[in-house]
Amino acid sequence: MAKQIIQTELAPQAIGTYSQAVKVGNTVYLSGQIPLDPATMTLVEGGMDAQIRRVFDNLKAVAEAAGGSLQDVVKLNIFLTDLGHFALVNEIMAGYFVQPYPARAALGVAALPRGAGVEMDGVMVLDQ
Template sequence: MHKQIINTTNAPAPIGPYNQSVKAAGLLFISGQIPINPADGLLVSGDIKAETHQSMQNIAAILAEAKLSFDHVVKTTIFLSDMALFTDVNEVYGSYFKGDYPARETVAVKGLPKGVNVEISMIASIEI
């Protein structure tokens, strides 16, 4: 199997032994994105809608680097610090799609990197 690593300076640099995304077998696997502003490296915090927008903007930058868009996304996983945030996150997340939404699960977890409230990962199909 051949794989291609796709990273961009328009999304936060990985903080461990992983890449922003990997293209393989006709799919783009995007690592979980948290609300870090790549311009200054600072966390966006205090407003779950702003945090979600930043996470989605980071994903948009990775998709763009791979010459893809949210139309190519087939699967999403959303991790939340608290399910009480679901409605606001869902509202922002949904605004990035034009319909034909991807498959998705949303789960609450005990903790997320850097203490953030939301982390989002996606899988996109290169062949749509």
């Protein structure tokens, strides 16, 4: 099965040896997104609320570039440098997703690229 590389300028460009997403069949593997502004490639300002929203916006842009939406996400992984922000993630996530929600994991990590407080990646399955 052929793979298709997904790329959009509406999300940050890859800052390493990876693609924004890879589509294989009707499955799309979304690379981790940190709260970089795609226009400036710098971390957004405004605290954790702004960081979480930027990550969801970045994931949304890549999902749409792949021909889907956040509603097609079946698995979401959330990495936080402070698990004290878990409730804030839930609150903001409710504005981006509707039921049925994707399967999800939330992990506390020591550090993330560029000093980000949050990173998310996921898997989408598109309707055939």
